[in-house]
Amino acid sequence: xxxxxxTAAWPRETAAAAPGTKGPRAGRSALAVQVVLWATVLVFxxxxxxxxxxxxxxxxxxxxxxxxxxxxxxxxxxxxxANWPAxxxxxxxxxxxxxxxxxxxxxxxxxxxxxxxxxxxxRQSRRAQAVWLVxxxxxxxxxxxxxxxxxxxxxxxxxxxPMLFAATGLTDWLKDTGWFDVLRDWGLANPRNVxxxxxxxxxxxxxxxxxxxxxxxxxxxxxxxxxxxxxEAARTMGARPWTVARTVILPSVRLxxxxxxxxxxxxxxxxxxxxxxxADPSQHTTAVSVYEHVRGSTLNAPFGAAQSVILLVTAxxxxxxxxxxxxxxxxxA
Amino acid sequence: MCALAxxxxxxxxxxxxxxxxxxxxxxxxELTALLGPSGCGKTTLLxxxxxxxxxxxxxxxxxxxxxxxxxxxSRKFGMVxxxxxxxxxxxxxxxxGYALTIAGTPRAExxxxxxxxxxxxxxxxxxxxxxxxxxxGQRQRVAIARALAQEPEVFLLDEPMSALDAKxxxxxxxxxxxxxxxxxxxxxxxTHDQREAMTxxxxxxxxxxxxxxxxxxxxxxxxxxxxxxxxxxxGRANFMEGLAENGKIRVGDVLLxxxxxxxxxxxxxxxxxxxxxxxxxxxSEAANTVKGTITFVRDLGPVRDFHLDTPLGKLVAEQxxxxxxxxxxxxxxxxxxxxxxxxxxxxxxxxSPMGMAAE
Numbered sequence: 001x002x003x004x005x006x007t008a009a010w011p012r013e014t015a016a017a018a019p020g021t022k023g024p025r026a027g028r029s030a031l032a033v034q035v036v037l038w039a040t041v042l043v044f045x046x047x048x049x050x051x052x053x054x055x056x057x058x059x060x061x062x063x064x065x066x067x068x069x070x071x072x073x074x075x076x077x078x079x080x081x082a083n084w085p086a087x088x089x090x091x092x093x094x095x096x097x098x099x100x101x102x103x104x105x106x107x108x109x110x111x112x113x114x115x116x117x118x119x120x121x122x123r124q125s126r127r128a129q130a131v132w133l134v135x136x137x138x139x140x141x142x143x144x145x146x147x148x149x150x151x152x153x154x155x156x157x158x159x160x161x162p163m164l165f166a167a168t169g170l171t172d173w174l175k176d177t178g179w180f181d182v183l184r185d186w187g188l189a190n191p192r193n194v195x196x197x198x199x200x201x202x203x204x205x206x207x208x209x210x211x212x213x214x215x216x217x218x219x220x221x222x223x224x225x226x227x228x229x230x231x232e233a234a235r236t237m238g239a240r241p242w243t244v245a246r247t248v249i250l251p252s253v254r255l256x257x258x259x260x261x262x263x264x265x266x267x268x269x270x271x272x273x274x275x276x277x278x279a280d281p282s283q284h285t286t287a288v289s290v291y292e293h294v295r296g297s298t299l300n301a302p303f304g305a306a307q308s309v310i311l312l313v314t315a316x317x318x319x320x321x322x323x324x325x326x327x328x329x330x331x332x333a
Numbered sequence: 334m335c336a337l338a339x340x341x342x343x344x345x346x347x348x349x350x351x352x353x354x355x356x357x358x359x360x361x362x363e364l365t366a367l368l369g370p371s372g373c374g375k376t377t378l379l380x381x382x383x384x385x386x387x388x389x390x391x392x393x394x395x396x397x398x399x400x401x402x403x404x405x406x407s408r409k410f411g412m413v414x415x416x417x418x419x420x421x422x423x424x425x426x427x428x429x430g431y432a433l434t435i436a437g438t439p440r441a442e443x444x445x446x447x448x449x450x451x452x453x454x455x456x457x458x459x460x461x462x463x464x465x466x467x468x469x470g471q472r473q474r475v476a477i478a479r480a481l482a483q484e485p486e487v488f489l490l491d492e493p494m495s496a497l498d499a500k501x502x503x504x505x506x507x508x509x510x511x512x513x514x515x516x517x518x519x520x521x522x523x524t525h526d527q528r529e530a531m532t533x534x535x536x537x538x539x540x541x542x543x544x545x546x547x548x549x550x551x552x553x554x555x556x557x558x559x560x561x562x563x564x565x566x567x568g569r570a571n572f573m574e575g576l577a578e579n580g581k582i583r584v585g586d587v588l589l590x591x592x593x594x595x596x597x598x599x600x601x602x603x604x605x606x607x608x609x610x611x612x613x614x615x616x617s618e619a620a621n622t623v624k625g626t627i628t629f630v631r632d633l634g635p636v637r638d639f640h641l642d643t644p645l646g647k648l649v650a651e652q653x654x655x656x657x658x659x660x661x662x663x664x665x666x667x668x669x670x671x672x673x674x675x676x677x678x679x680x681x682x683x684x685s686p687m688g689m690a691a692e
Contacts (some may be wrong), residue, residue: 233418235405237432252421
């Protein structure tokens with residue numbers, strides 16, 4: 001069973017329940033519930049989405065606001081630039097690339113580190129597990145701004161880790177051993193000291209940190225259902241701990257792993273605060289660009305809307321890909 | 334020759350001792366059943382033999398070599414788990430070949446060996462199935478074949494029949510025993526089912542509260558239970574409480590004779606046990622005869638149980654279907670407890686009387 005299978009079962013169950021209800025009065029009230037549900041979805045979810053879609057075809061008036069239109073100029077600008085075919089730019093495609101790159105790397109990092117943690121957690125006593133879960137759920141209540149601020153201080157050049165590196169002599173040691181040059185190549189040092197801002201490493205770390213509790217909570221059900229005797233059976237057949245992990249545990253939680261990674265990926269596509277604080281402006285993402293066009297200096301809502309739609313389509317494409325991957329698995333049947 | 338030997342094995346969880354100074358020798362090629370009620374420490378003992386738990390104290394030796402601290406993956410012990418623990422992401426053949434695959438055996442060789450083992454457990458034609466497509470009995474066969482794939486020195490089975498229905502269970506007991514005898518492999522089966530132990534085992538080790546109560550052949554254990562607990566746990570027994578009196582035993586107003594004078598001080602409290610099938614109904618000339626009133630008749634087909642109120646207390650007598658045809662509810666009949674069928678245990682040291690222990 002996977003998370004996607006569970007959710008897929010929902011509509012079927014509700015649909016099956018409807019014919020079972022007897023009498024015209026019960027039928028009417030069931031219908032009323034349906035109408036209310038659909039109206040809620042329509043007003044709060046589909047209407048805003050539809051508005052964004054419509055605005056993405058709008059026209060920006062230079063020096064003023066925008067007007068309703070049916071033009072593809074915003075999409076053209078995204079893919080090849082506003083002055084195409086005279087000249088073309090891949091600036092916005094580049095931003096989409098960075099969106100996906102950050103999201104993929106951070107999601108994978110979170111899942112890869114959360115998996116062993118969660119596995120060990122499920123081997124603890126019930127009580128210890130409950131304490132951990134409550135703690136992790138509590139950390140979810142921290143806002144992105146709060147978390148980014150904390151990391152900002154830890155990584156800042158004048159008061160955070162770089163200062164600690166210099167004060168403890170670690171910087172000098174790195175210079176002596178030659179690792180300092182390696183860090184410079186990776187963009188993690190200036191000529192004098194290590195620096196983490198701006199850097200891709202800091203961005204990915206913070207994004208990973210943001211979604212890490214989600215990763216644990218999403219992996220927890222599958223891992224806690226895993227029969228411990230499976231690993232024990234493998235051990236009695238000569239499997240060392242790493243072999244057990246590779247041949248028994250990982251394949252058993254393959255589907256939840258794919259599902260979790262996809263969910264975190266989609267969630268991270270929309271990350272904003274961490275990117276603006278930690279990423280180099282040349283490596284900013286589509287989400288940042290959307291915000292700048294809608295609320296920032298240019299006030300170009302139609303282009304912002306077009307970028308939003310493209311981001312949404314990208315996310316959907318990955319979810320469909322995930323569905324396809326899990327369908328392909330014989331265990332999903 | 335001793336294949337596997339446990340010496341003073343103990344497993345403590347805090348103050349509680351799951352296994353308390355157990356010493357057992359497992360002879361080469363024999364099937365030993367660890368038998369006891371749930372929570373008696375038999376599974377913990379098996380897990381320590383498998384290397385899945387480390388004993389708090391004591392040593393485990395295999396052919397003279399100390400393997401107490403050897404991790405599970407370094408022991409060549411095949412184990413069948415209660416849940417079978419088959420890998421759902423692998424096919425039947427891949428499950429059976431798992432031990433060989435991770436050991437780096439060439440694929441063709443793994444396949445050939447897996448197919449041979451599947452033949453052995455009569456699962457030809459199931460090699461490409463997935464585990465989810467198998468019945469309980471088939472899963473058990475796969476689990477057995479998988480555990481045998483690495484040609485284990487010791488074969489361990491933890492409650493292997495508990496996931497099967499009653500009919501299949503009896504068939505599999507016979508089949509597993511025949512397979513074990515054919516392979517001549519030292520085998521340890523953990524079970525709480527005395528019929529299972531009696532069917533399969535060369536030797537039964539009865540455990541209770543982390544300790545060994547008795548070990549011996551099934552017949553020895555049945556005929557000469559060493560303690561009241563064993564008498565109640567293996568088969569059924571009528572228990573009576575009495576006091577020693579000049580080599581005989583007084584139960585209420587009745588003085589029961591024994592084949593040879595009991596070695597107890599006068600007035601020592603003792604517990605008597607007598608198998609239901611040993612009680613003779615309707616004969617008044619034998620020793621230890623009392624009169625009893627039939628309060629209930631339980632007709633089981635091949636045998637009938639008579640529940641009786643007697644001066645010795647409530648007793649159950651088992652009779653063959655052709656015996657005591659004329660006896661009916663409310664009849665008062667003479668019954669005798671043959672001296673050689675009486676087992677006597679000190680009271681206060683032995684387990685508290687269990688009354689009619691369930692089968």
